[in-house]
Amino acid sequence: MGVNENVLKPLDRLSQALAGEMEAVNALIRQRMASKxxxxxxxxxAHLVEAGGKRLRPMLTLAAAKLLGYPGDYHVHLAATVEFIHTATLLxxxxxxxxxxxxGRPTANLLWDNKSSVLVGDYLFARxxxxxxxxxxxxxLEILSxxxxxxxxxxxxxxxxxxxLRTDEAIYLQVVRGKTAALFSAATEVGGVIAEASEEQVRALFDYGDALGIAFQIVDDLLDYGGATETIGKNVGDDFRERKLTLPVIKAVAKADQAERDFWTRVIEKGDQRDGDLEHALDLLARHGAMDAARADALDWAGRAKSALSVLPEHPIRDMLSDLADFVVSRVA
Amino acid sequence: MGVNENVLKPLDRLSQALAGEMEAVNALIRQRMASKxxxxxxxxxAHLVEAGGKRLRPMLTLAAAKLLGYPGDYHVHLAATVEFIHTATLLxxxxxxxxxxxxGRPTANLLWDNKSSVLVGDYLFARxxxxxxxxxxxxxLEILSxxxxxxxxxxxxxxxxxxxLRTDEAIYLQVVRGKTAALFSAATEVGGVIAEASEEQVRALFDYGDALGIAFQIVDDLLDYGGATETIGKNVGDDFRERKLTLPVIKAVAKADQAERDFWTRVIEKGDQRDGDLEHALDLLARHGAMDAARADALDWAGRAKSALSVLPEHPIRDMLSDLADFVVSRVA
Incomplete structure (x- = not known):
């Protein structure tokens, strides 16, 4: 999904609050990724699962279950499930x-081969x-399937x-919901369901995960065009080179005059990219306020995530989830 | 899976006996493979699912459920599930x-691209x-997952x-159970479970599917070295060229002298294949009776499949399943 999970501080606090359960999740993941x-x-x-990653998604499941007072152990299974799905899709x-x-490490398809990545991904998906x-x-089961x-x-x-270039904001949102937000919202929703939360609370957990995931992906797409206020160490222009239509470009294309449209057609649709094209693209994004507009959208989604939390019980974890929404967008705010 | 589903006659009789349910399965498949x-x-x-194929696996589920007197509709869901899993693995x-x-048609990876095959396979798997x-x-759910x-x-x-070349018959059997027999045995087993069959009957249905699947794959591997008594129109030597170790070769390698071992090492392990190598391989398979021995194994598995049926109720479908086991191996008998 190409999401940089650089959301350290509130996640660290969540990690501490959920340390015992998170250890159980990690043990279950290690056990189930084996093969006789x-x-x-x-x-x-092991290359992929042990490589780090912040375990953000399983943490969301644990957090939701704990926030709703779940007394059992199955949130650990559901959290591990969410991480397996995530890992399979990464492969x-x-x-x-x-x-x-x-x-920061070579991918599995490079270290082994595409065949192994396809089939091991299938294995993780089945697991x-x-x-x-x-x-x-x-x-x-319904939610996760x-x-x-x-x-x-x-x-x-x-x-x-x-x-x-016909890809518009509605299609972009559909793609983002699929590639990122669907697993975020399933992660929080199943935590509420297993805790037997009320329908209103389950809906709120879904909405929180959905909005958080969308904010998260918009931020990631902004960072790809250097939208950070400070340097983050992410390569600028990967999406441009891969000709992916992300929110900033979609917004700039919507305001393009004929010469600009010809430019976008050449670099994105035809893939004919030359020296200076990325710089020109950045100029166009700035000229049309596309970065600022996308940033405003990300902040709006983070706000929606926080609002959704209001019907959930007062609890330190609820505050951490709220902070997490702020933190996700703080990288571009 | 590379399995040639050329098992016409008993399957045709099963098709007739299960015509109504099979139509419901096909309707469900068409409905669920859509995407908004x-x-x-x-x-x-559509390219893959409509291309034909004998729907052998879903038929096994319907047959098992009907044989055990299942009065409901969910065998249709389970049969469609089995076909979706099969189709996803084909992609x-x-x-x-x-x-x-x-x-006989170009594959999806050729018509579209590998990306589409990987992701659409994932979609079918999720569906x-x-x-x-x-x-x-x-x-x-447990059985199918x-x-x-x-x-x-x-x-x-x-x-x-x-x-x-260290791949032996035990590893071969493991591979065959995975790539072919696991879905056959799950297909028959879930038919029994949804019909609330006794444990003994469920076990028998599993054993039937397992043995049928193994016989099926051994036959397929034999046909790849021309093991048919009449011409079937299958290319001889595909597995040889792809350097796959199947049962006939494993049996020949086990009896190889040093010169023969050197030959197998060159053509299978090193992949250095020259004119006349396939003919020499066929000579070695004949010299060591490897084809006959693999054929005997296939017949033995077909016999086990038929024996497993003995604890199931007398029923025309039971006879068809028994005939199906004979028919699967008749291609090489």
């Missing part, structure tokens, strides 16, 4: 995007379904939406 | 094997999980077992 028969599987998964994304690096069956809760379908659909949609 | 947002998905799936297999043809959740039966994991594990195992 195919040693290639733990090699590939397949790196094949589809022909990526060479993730989290995620085994895990999600274990709590015996049909509603969480629906999320899996929305994720895959979003990825396919992105294939055709990329390199197509 | 990503038109690429129905393009790719990913064709990417992994770099195949260009399936069922299969949505479908299998709907009957609300946790035991069928376990089968998915065994399938993926078998595919990864095949990656490392291919091109490795």
């Amino acid at each position: 028969h195919a040693p290639r599987i733990p090699e590939v998964t 397949h994304d790196d094949v589809v995007d022909e990526s060479q690096q993730r989290r 995620s379904f085994q895990l999600m069956v274990e709590p015996g809760n049909l509603r969480t 629906n999320a899996s379908a929305v994720i895959a659909e979003g990825e396919v949609l992105q294939l055709s939406a990329a390199q197509d | 947002h990503a038109p690429r998905i129905p393009e790719v799936t 990913h297999d064709d990417v992994v094997d770099e195949s260009q043809q399936r069922r 299969s999980f949505q479908l299998m959740v709907e009957p609300g039966n946790l035991r069928t 376990n089968a998915s994991a065994v399938i993926a594990e078998g595919e990864v195992l095949q990656l490392s077992a291919a091109q490795d």
